[in-house]
Amino acid sequence: MVRIASCVQGVIDLNLECAPQFDYAQKESTWEYTGAGYSQALAKAEGCRVELALNSSLRVGFEGRLAGARTTLREGQSAFASLSWSSSRRGPETVDEAYAWMHQTANFWREWLNQGTFPDHRWRGYLERSAMTLKGLSFAPTGAVIAAATTSLPREPGGERNWDSRYVFLRDAAFTLWALYSLDFDWEADDFFYFLADQADEDGTLPEHVLGPRRPRAR
Secondary structure, eight states: OEEEEEOOSSEEEEEEEEOOEETTTTEEOEEEEOSSSSSEEEEEOTTOOOOEEEEESSOOEEETTEEEEEEEEETTOEEEEEEEOOTTSOOOOSHHHHHHHHHHHHHHHHHHHTTSOOOSSTTHHHHHHHHHHHHHTEETTTTEEOSOSOOSOBSSTTOSOBOOOOSOOHHHHHHHHHHHHHTTOHHHHHHHHHHHHHHHTTTSOSOHHHHOOOOOSOO
16 A cells, blocks of 8 residues: 655645554554664564555654654655555555556556446546446455455444445346446456356356356466
């Protein structure tokens, strides 16, 4: 996750606050510096394998589970902060590198959207954002598209029932397939269809003409 703040005109006061909690907010984080200065830090919690690496162009200080920084930006100046959770890939270390990461991400989504077919009318932008949302909710190894990104949000304070939608529901799946096929994102739609077929055919009784020939997932 990369964020950049730029001052276009005048002077702005910039505050950075990062206070992650682990294990579904049951464990508070502890911070430690990982670089030679005060711009790189690591958040972790006892018993949790996931660690969060914070990189920034600002000088970060700690107060309990909060990592924070303050600065003043003047016209033409920029600052960045990134949070990564993969030990195999570090975050950007400079503002220029942060910009490069964001441009790389933007280019990926532009190239992906170019593979689809969108009607040229005033709602095209909304269709593109909706298609990107479906792509973001997909799980690449299986092709599954979850119902929503929400997890463990209680329906009422202290209640046992929650709005956990990390599942695939057939009703939502039908609308998702219709949307993907309508926009010509056949790769994503086919992957999702075969995921659903695999779940429905756990006993191996679906005929071949229903499933159709399988194609390689690599592309």
